[in-house]
Amino acid sequence: MPDFDTVTPLPPAAKGDFSAMFRALLLPHRIVMLAIALAGLSAMVLMMNWSWLPAYLPKLGEGLLMTLYMLVGSVVMGFLLALPLALAQVSGPAPLRWLALSFCTVIRGTPLLLQLWLFYFGLGSLFAQFPEIRGTWLWPYLRQPWPYGLIALTVSFAAYQGEVMRGAFAGVPNGELEAARAFGMSRFKVFHRVWFPRAVHRALPTLAGEIILQLKSTPLVATITVTDLYAVITRVRQATLLTYEPLLFLVAVYICLSAVLILALRWLENRVPTGH
Amino acid sequence: MLESIDFSLLALDAPGWGGALLRGFLRSVELAAGGYALGIVIGVFGACAKLYGGRVARDLAEVYTMLIRAVPELVLMLLFYYVGTDLMNRLMQGMGYDGFDVDGLLAGILVIGLVQGGYATEVIRGAIQAVPRGQIEAAQAFGMTPGKVLRRVTLPAMTPHALPGMANLWMIATKDTALLAVIGFSELTLVTRQAAAATRSYFLFFIAAGLLYLALTLVSNVILRLYERRARRGMVPVQ
Numbered sequence: 001m002p003d004f005d006t007v008t009p010l011p012p013a014a015k016g017d018f019s020a021m022f023r024a025l026l027l028p029h030r031i032v033m034l035a036i037a038l039a040g041l042s043a044m045v046l047m048m049n050w051s052w053l054p055a056y057l058p059k060l061g062e063g064l065l066m067t068l069y070m071l072v073g074s075v076v077m078g079f080l081l082a083l084p085l086a087l088a089q090v091s092g093p094a095p096l097r098w099l100a101l102s103f104c105t106v107i108r109g110t111p112l113l114l115q116l117w118l119f120y121f122g123l124g125s126l127f128a129q130f131p132e133i134r135g136t137w138l139w140p141y142l143r144q145p146w147p148y149g150l151i152a153l154t155v156s157f158a159a160y161q162g163e164v165m166r167g168a169f170a171g172v173p174n175g176e177l178e179a180a181r182a183f184g185m186s187r188f189k190v191f192h193r194v195w196f197p198r199a200v201h202r203a204l205p206t207l208a209g210e211i212i213l214q215l216k217s218t219p220l221v222a223t224i225t226v227t228d229l230y231a232v233i234t235r236v237r238q239a240t241l242l243t244y245e246p247l248l249f250l251v252a253v254y255i256c257l258s259a260v261l262i263l264a265l266r267w268l269e270n271r272v273p274t275g276h
Numbered sequence: 277m278l279e280s281i282d283f284s285l286l287a288l289d290a291p292g293w294g295g296a297l298l299r300g301f302l303r304s305v306e307l308a309a310g311g312y313a314l315g316i317v318i319g320v321f322g323a324c325a326k327l328y329g330g331r332v333a334r335d336l337a338e339v340y341t342m343l344i345r346a347v348p349e350l351v352l353m354l355l356f357y358y359v360g361t362d363l364m365n366r367l368m369q370g371m372g373y374d375g376f377d378v379d380g381l382l383a384g385i386l387v388i389g390l391v392q393g394g395y396a397t398e399v400i401r402g403a404i405q406a407v408p409r410g411q412i413e414a415a416q417a418f419g420m421t422p423g424k425v426l427r428r429v430t431l432p433a434m435t436p437h438a439l440p441g442m443a444n445l446w447m448i449a450t451k452d453t454a455l456l457a458v459i460g461f462s463e464l465t466l467v468t469r470q471a472a473a474a475t476r477s478y479f480l481f482f483i484a485a486g487l488l489y490l491a492l493t494l495v496s497n498v499i500l501r502l503y504e505r506r507a508r509r510g511m512v513p514v515q
Binding site for chain 1: 331332335336343345346347348349350351352354355358359362447451452453454455457458465468469472473476478479482483485486489490493494
């Protein structure tokens, strides 16, 4: 019998049970809502002006690639930078601990946009004053905007992730580390066989959230003329004088990107044995 | 290096940019506070829709939070800004007024509030769930109306549970105001950029603005911690 009740709360769906998730979509009120959403979507497709899309598709592809480069580059480098930041705070000597803590506080306490502009306009103009730097092999890169964007995103991700990893390192039960030491492992071996894997394991659920947040920070690099997806859309808006169509397209792309990222990270998380 | 920096650029009066910077800072605080307050209101409604609403309200709230969490703030702000001002203009024209200039502060607060509301919904929902059911049932047993239960029992009882998350959201709100610079609001970040571009002393102004943001974060951290201690009075401390 179809379920026409729209008031009684639904029991939460079991995780990973796709047939149950599909059946949950077929409740009457959801069918109506889906129909309304589909009608709205087709109205958007039919009544709005999408004639610009085919011409800009290659540019949009390049923009998407740039966004993904920024995301992957800053997450990988930021994670590597977050490890020493977290370790310094957990087990470093006092000056190092203080330094890492103040770094994290300053970066987390100021807007990313400000940091980005400080790096690009500040450092950029500073570098240009020194002929020594202009002569080196680095100069062709330093003249472009993307290294500054990558640096700012990396530093920001490192500060936030360093805070997460600090908690994760501190949360590994002491007994496990003592057991590893009792087996005669060296300090490095304790770290790379027990402490580090256990900490990453604990930080994995929040890592997914942090990576999504990082994806949402990437469009800021468009403000320093890096041509990521957002910058391409801005250019489309200026060229076609359309207000909504390019923005709606951008929203759709980011929703898809977030969804793919969430699914991929959940898959990764499920592959790691929980040990319970 | 220090003597090459011209600190007189930070003077409060006309040739210096200090006054403009402080006005921008005030604008940022106004935007953040207004957006945060609006976000709390949306968050309470969203959390109630998710916890007590019918199935349609639940699904709508779910779609709203999903959208806010999946799309970059910058894009959302642009979209809300254009949709909001467009709708307002059409509404005013429909009511017979012509050409209505949407107040910048109001539009900014609206844009920040709509983004904050998505996150606040999740924080408040979790906090309400942490309130022991018996307390809410006791209030209902006294014959209080749902609105009264919410005002007298649920909201005060959930406050200590919501405070850590809401403190985090306040930090995000203060930093999100910087994104409005991209749309063209003259808040601290945009003023800083204009000052830096005019005088070409980028480091001085960006670092000065950074210190203002940092001071705001640190001061509100202290205040929020004091408030949390007050809200937690009478609760058994967690070991």
